[in-house]
Amino acid sequence: SRDEIVKAIRRVTESLFERESVVTQDKLLAEVLNTSLGAFDLGELKAVLSDLPELKNLGGEAVNPFYSPEEVIERETHSIEAVEDQKGIFEPVAPGFIPFPDEDSRKAQAELITGLLSSPDRFNLFRGVAGAGKTSTLQEFCRGLRSGGVENIVVVAPTNSATEVLKQEGFEQSQTVASFLLTPKKPPERSYIIIDEAGLNSLREGYEIVKLARKNNYRVLFVGDARQHNAVESGDFFRLLEDYSQIRKFSLTEIHRQQNEEYRRGIFECSQGQFEQAFERFDGQHFIHESRDYLDEAAAQFMEFTRNGTDLSQAIMVSPTHAECDRLTAALREKLRAANQLGKTSQTVTVFRSWNKPKAWLRQAENFQPGMVLSFVRNLKGVAKAGSMDTVESVENGRIKLASGKMLWVKEAWQFVDVGEARNIELRSGDLIQFRANRKDLKIYNGTLARVSKKAGYVDLLDGSGKILRSVELPKGYAAFDYGWVTTSHKSQGRTAQNVIAAAEKMDAKAFYVSLSRGRQQLSLHCPDKALLKQHLLSHSGDRVGIHDLIRDREIPPNAVLPLRNEVRKQKAMILPDFSYKEISSRIRRTAEQVKRLVMDSNIVRKMRSYRSRINAEISPKDEGKSLLGRFIGLFRRPAEPEKKVVQSEPIVYAEHSRNDELWKIFDALARDYEQRRREYHALFGKDEFRFTKKEKRYFRNQDARRENGLVPDAVPAWMENWKETAEHEAERSVRQYEQRRLEAVRKQLEESWKPFGELEKFYDSFCRTVIIETENTEIFNQIKDYIERQNEQRKSGLPPLAQPDFVSEWRKQAEYELEKINYERKFYPWTDEQQKIIADIVRDGHGFTPPQVISRSEASDYIEAILGPEEAERRYNKLRMGAIREAYDELRKYYRDCRNFLIVMPQTELWDQVRDFIEEQDRRQNSGQDLLPLPDFVPQWRQQAGYELEIIVRERKSDPWTDAQKRKILELANRGAKLPLANVISRSEADAFIKEVSAQLAAADDRSSRQRDTVDLSAKPAVEAVCDPAKYTGLPIRKNRPRF
Known part of the structure; x- marks a missing residue:
């Protein structure tokens, strides 16, 4: 019958439109036929559907139009109208407040706060991308509100986890949106309501907030990001206001959370909807890892970041689906057990896993079947406490009989229960669990994390950073929890960790953005197939379709909602009181204060007294009826000027x-x-x-x-x-x-279209200026050069730019890598002195261009060989090397001769002999015209040893000089033909050594009578006729002139 069809359609639409604002006729009818097992004729269904008053046909394709409930249309249209009607009705809160004084790095946040505090609107919208510093901005904004006289500030968030984060950030009185709307005790008038993570508000919640704000005279700030996750319930309220209303919008787009530059750029691209560029950037930075064992690799990465699971503040692990979360948890627990981070003994517990059925489904008793498991999401007096579960035994006449013997009326109990299944999990001490239902008596909330304690039956509650807050006994019969090692992207929104690990086969744009933006330092995304992940990411935005989206996309006509808008406009006064009085009470108070100041002014009082007698005489009987305030204000009005008489150029002719x-x-x-x-x-x-x-x-x-x-x-x-x-x-x-x-629009559009090419051309010029040797011999460089020349011809002709070929991005990546490599080599491997001299000679001779101030050794080598050729370059290198060797050798020989002149007796050590032999060989080569040998490695060692020995001798000559007896003995030896020492003062030990050596030589000479008795060259020094100045042999001049090797 028709009534049965109507009932079936309404039952289906109640469930469908709980999570969707608009559906097509085909989807709606298919769901009706599916639930009724084909009991109705399709033609009859279509006829009845078109006559239902609560559903409106929005138009679209004639064979498959869109449908939406009247209340959804009312909520969308009324929310937009209510926000726009309340613009400019308040005075700014604190326009003179200076946020973040002396902090230049927070300039953007300060400007946003100043704009919010100066806004005269009831409703404002603050969009902050993930990691932009919304929390610190809100803290400073609240300080500005209090400075402007706002006494009551209420901060709310849609979820318990977001509320807990707010409490940790200093907003201790924060609460959930549901609690705020349901509590009978509302904040007083003129309160300021801040809705954090407003993107998670459904259309119904946003609509109720708007109504409540106007009714109780609140000012409201919606804070969120429309590109992150939306509510499970239908309607994206935050996106609706941002895209389709004239609400005053304030934005923060500069990201501060991510410390890695490339990581931060990728998240910014996600926040702007550029997911393809973000994916390519993350992949290029090796943030995305492809493997068949992607879950196992993700678990291993988590172990590394968290030091085997001991420091949970270091990482958060995210996966988009419950199935992947379960498999990833199993892989991680295996590694934790192998690392002895979980207890050796285990216990099996039964927990509840929800089927996530809509509330409309729970309101229909016929949906419940024996064997289904119910979990109580709230305390139901006399039946069960929150978190406990029971099994359906039978269903009869709208009542459910539970296995425990308790009875439930579905019409009353549907708000207290959830339906799903029971599953067994293994728990060990050290395991991480997450609660799903609130137990306010134990301060356990949905989303709270806890570790299983070593004490049986107890768990340690954790804060957001993984620190233990307190230990509580797990309530008896509480089953609304699960493993907490891995979280879904929905539940991760609002949380932050040092690093983030994500594992997914597929992700939509919202899950990709939310999951990957949770980390500060590093990102690690694991998947089995990069191409599949990218394809799914780019084809699934995660946005749900609303009525205004269909109008924007021209899928339904713009006047599809006009009839209802007129109806809503007629009933507007009945729905909400009109608070567009523009703060009359505060303005009256300010006026009274101004009047009071005027009365206290002596000059004004004198003027009033001088006017009094004249004005009293002019008051007519009608003025006697005026109020005292009206007559008082009239004292300050200027006398009305007499009306000017208009001279008519022609008489006015009146007709009948x-x-x-x-x-x-x-x-x-x-x-x-x-x-x-x-x-x-x-x-x-x-x-x-x-x-x-x-x-x-x-x-x-x-x-x-x-x-x-x-x-x-x-x-x-x-x-x-x-x-x-x-x-x-x-x-x-x-x-x-x-x-x-x-x-002009075409010109601007053309300019915009040329911007990417301008950036490419600028980068190309910078690359060419940075690279010393032209790379025109590579194919890709020639392609880029030709492409830029053709683009410049297009631009000169006033035509739009050519499409960017694929090889451009490939070349740019290659060029960026080359530039990074060049800059690294210039910094750590700069050109040598020889190369600088050769290049200076080349530039001076006019054969090459002047390179930058500092280039690398490899660049300098390529530059020299490109201009001079390999043979000439090698010849100049050899010439410079020979010059450097000759210079070093000359300095060494001079130093050696100074040492010989200074020493009385030459040391008889192997090192001194090596130096003497090397100098003799070099002299032989120099005299014969051969190339000199490079200085051997033992020369610096000898110089250090020689300097040390000279310093010892200088100290001995000062502290222990030769005796008179030694002087007389040396003179006797001189008379016999020996040469005197080249010093005025020598030490006692030197004199003994000299006397001993010369005496031995003279004795040997006497024994060789066959030989001629010539003067014996005892010290192997060049002949010096005069005695040298001892100040010359202090050792300092020798060390000062020592060359560097």
């Missing part, structure tokens, strides 16, 4: 009343005919909206004034008779203006 009306009727007919012709001509040949000229407006205003004064119409002007001339002129003018605007 009947004749006057006839003339005006004739004129009205002429005016309507003139306007109609003008409009028709403009519609055919003009552009934009029809408007009267200034001349026409002035004439019709003058006619209106004559009509009000009872005068006859003025004469019809010639331009009114020749209407076509005016119409042609105005049509041409409108066409010109339209073309100018169109061309």
